[in-house]
Amino acid sequence: MLKSEKKSLIRFLLIYLGSTFLLFSIASWIFYVSQKHHLFDQQRDTLKFEAAKIITHLRTLHESYEQILVYPVLPLVSSSIYDLDKTYIFGTGKETPLLEQKWYMENEEKLYYLTEVQPHYVGAAFLLVSKELDVEPIKDLQKDILQFLFGAGLFFTLLGIFLGRLFIAPMRESMERMNLFIEDTTHELNTPISTILTNIEMLETFGKCEKNDELQRIEIASKTLSRIYDDLIYLNLNHQYYRHIESINVSDFVQERMVYFNVMAVNKKLELEVSIEDNVILEIDKNDLTRLVDNLITNAIKYNKKEGLLTIYLSQEFLSVTDTGIGIRKKDLDTIVCRFKRANKSEGGFGVGLDIVNQVVENYGYTLDIHSKEGKGTEVVVKWEK
Amino acid sequence: MGKIIFLCILFYVELYASEKQSEKDELQSKCLECHNKNQIPNELIYKRYLVKYSTKNAMTQAIMKYLKDPKKENSVMPPPFFLKFPMQRTLDINDTILEQNTRDFLDTFDMKKKLILP
Numbered sequence: 001m002l003k004s005e006k007k008s009l010i011r012f013l014l015i016y017l018g019s020t021f022l023l024f025s026i027a028s029w030i031f032y033v034s035q036k037h038h039l040f041d042q043q044r045d046t047l048k049f050e051a052a053k054i055i056t057h058l059r060t061l062h063e064s065y066e067q068i069l070v071y072p073v074l075p076l077v078s079s080s081i082y083d084l085d086k087t088y089i090f091g092t093g094k095e096t097p098l099l100e101q102k103w104y105m106e107n108e109e110k111l112y113y114l115t116e117v118q119p120h121y122v123g124a125a126f127l128l129v130s131k132e133l134d135v136e137p138i139k140d141l142q143k144d145i146l147q148f149l150f151g152a153g154l155f156f157t158l159l160g161i162f163l164g165r166l167f168i169a170p171m172r173e174s175m176e177r178m179n180l181f182i183e184d185t186t187h188e189l190n191t192p193i194s195t196i197l198t199n200i201e202m203l204e205t206f207g208k209c210e211k212n213d214e215l216q217r218i219e220i221a222s223k224t225l226s227r228i229y230d231d232l233i234y235l236n237l238n239h240q241y242y243r244h245i246e247s248i249n250v251s252d253f254v255q256e257r258m259v260y261f262n263v264m265a266v267n268k269k270l271e272l273e274v275s276i277e278d279n280v281i282l283e284i285d286k287n288d289l290t291r292l293v294d295n296l297i298t299n300a301i302k303y304n305k306k307e308g309l310l311t312i313y314l315s316q317e318f319l320s321v322t323d324t325g326i327g328i329r330k331k332d333l334d335t336i337v338c339r340f341k342r343a344n345k346s347e348g349g350f351g352v353g354l355d356i357v358n359q360v361v362e363n364y365g366y367t368l369d370i371h372s373k374e375g376k377g378t379e380v381v382v383k384w385e386k
Numbered sequence: 387m388g389k390i391i392f393l394c395i396l397f398y399v400e401l402y403a404s405e406k407q408s409e410k411d412e413l414q415s416k417c418l419e420c421h422n423k424n425q426i427p428n429e430l431i432y433k434r435y436l437v438k439y440s441t442k443n444a445m446t447q448a449i450m451k452y453l454k455d456p457k458k459e460n461s462v463m464p465p466p467f468f469l470k471f472p473m474q475r476t477l478d479i480n481d482t483i484l485e486q487n488t489r490d491f492l493d494t495f496d497m498k499k500k501l502i503l504p
Contacts, residue, residue, distance in 0.1 A: 061501075062437065065429050067500065069500045070503075071501050083440045084441050087441070119437040119438065120438065120439070123436045123441070123497065123498055
C-alpha cells in the first residue's frame with residue numbers, strides 16, 4: 001500500500017469511525033438515561049405501592065385500637081410517620097427531618113418517598129418511606145451498553161476498513177496508471193532524445209563520413225517525438241479543441257502520411273502493400289484525421305515483426321491497416337481501446353494510440369473493428385459509412 | 387447531710403406523684419365518670435379527633451372549642467352520635483383546668499404510645 005493511500009485510509013477511518021462512535025455514544029447515552037429513568041420509575045412505583053400497603057395497615061391499626069398496636073414492617077423498606085406539624089411519631093427508619101420534595105434520591109443509592117396520609121390514621125399526616133435502590137439492573141444495563149458499543153465498534157471498524165479499501169481502489173488504480181504513464185513517458189521520450197543526441201555526436205565526431213544513416217535516425221527520432229507530443233496534446237486538449245471541419249481528400253492524405261512514415265517502415269524492413277482508392281473525400285478536421293491515420297500506421301509499424309508485411313487499404317467505405325505482428329489476445333480485444341491499455345508491453349508506448357483512434361471514430365460516428373490473432377497479426381478497420 | 391437531701395428528693399417525688407394522681411382523679415371525676423355512666427365510647431371520640439387533627443395541640447383546641455360551646459358544628463362526631471348521646475351543658479371549669487383535663491384525656495387514650503415494632 002502506498003504511503004498516500006495509507007494516509008487516506010487512516011483519515012477516512014478516523015472520520016468514519018469518529019463520527020460513528022460519536023453518533024453511537026450519543027444514542028447509547030440517550031438510551032441509557034431513558035432506561036435508567038425507566039428503572040428508577042419502576043422502583044418508584046414499587047415504593048409507592050409499599051407506601052400504600054403501609055397506609056392500609058395504619059388504617060387497620062387505627063380501627064382496631066387494641067392495647068398493643070404492631071407497626072407494619074415491610075422487607076427492605078424503611079418507613080416513618082409524622083404528624084401534621086411534621087413531628088416524628090414512629091417508624092422503622094431513623095428519625096429524619098422531612099423534606100419538601102415528594103421524591104428524593106440520596107446519592108443514587110437510596111430512594112425516599114413522602115406521601116400524605118389522609119385521613120390521619122394513628123395521627124399520621126405524613127408517611128416517609130425509603131428503600132435502598134436496586135442498582136443491579138442499572139449495572140446490567142451499563143454492561144449491555146458497553147458490550148453493544150464494543151460489538152458495534154468492532155463491526156464498524158471492519159466495515160470501515162472494507163469500505164475504505166473499496167473507496168480508495170479507484171484512486172489506487174488511477175495512481176498506478178499515473179505512475180505507469182510517467183514511467184512510460186520518460187522511457188518514450190528518452191529513446192528518441194538519446195537517438196538524436198547520439199547521432200548528432202557521431203556527426204560531429206565523424207564529420208566527413210556518410211551522413212545518410214545518422215540523419216535518417218535523427219529524422220525517425222524527431223518524428224517519434226513529434227507524434228508523442230501531438231498525441232499527448234490531443235488527449236489533453238481534446239475537450240476544448242475547436243474542430244475545423246472541412247472536405248479532405250483522404251487518399252492524398254494517406255499517401256502523404258505513408259511518405260512521412262516511410263523511413264520508420266524501411267528501418268524495420270517492412271514490406272508495404274498499399275491500395276488506395278482515388279478521391280476518398282471525408283468531412284473531417286485535419287488534426288483528427290492525422291491522429292487517426294498516424295496512430296493506425298505507427299501501431300502497425302511498431303507492433304509488426306521485422307521484415308513483416310504492412311497492408312493499407314483505403315476505399316470509399318473504409319480504411320484498413322493490417323500488420324503481421326504480435327497480435328492481440330482474445331481476452332484483451334474488448335478493452336484494447338481503453339486509455340493506457342497495452343496488450344503487449346514489449347514495445348514502447350503509452351497505450352493511448354487506439355484510445356485516440358476510438359475517440360475520433362466515436363466523434364464522427366464511424367465504426368471501428370479490430371480483428372486479431374495472437375502471433376499472427378492485427379487488422380484494424382475504420383468504416384466511414386454510417 | 388446525705389440523708390436530708392435524700393429525704394427532700396423523696397418528698398418532692400411524693401408530692402409530684404400525688405399531684406398527678408389528683409389530676410387523674412379530677413379527670414375521672416369531671417369527665418370519665420359521666421362518660422362511663424352514659425356509656426359514651428371514649429376511644430371512638432379520641433379516634434375521630436385523632437384522624438382529623440393529627441396533633442395533640444390541634445385536638446386539644448378542637449375539643450376545648452366544643453366543650454366551651456357544645457354544638458354539633460363544633461364537634462367531629464357524626465349527627466347520629468348525638469341522638470344516642472345527648473349534648474351536655476357547658477362545663478363550669480376554668481380554661482386552664484379544662485385544657486389540662488383535655489390533655490389528660492388525650493394522654494389516657496393516646497394511640498401513638500401503643501405503637502411497637504414487631
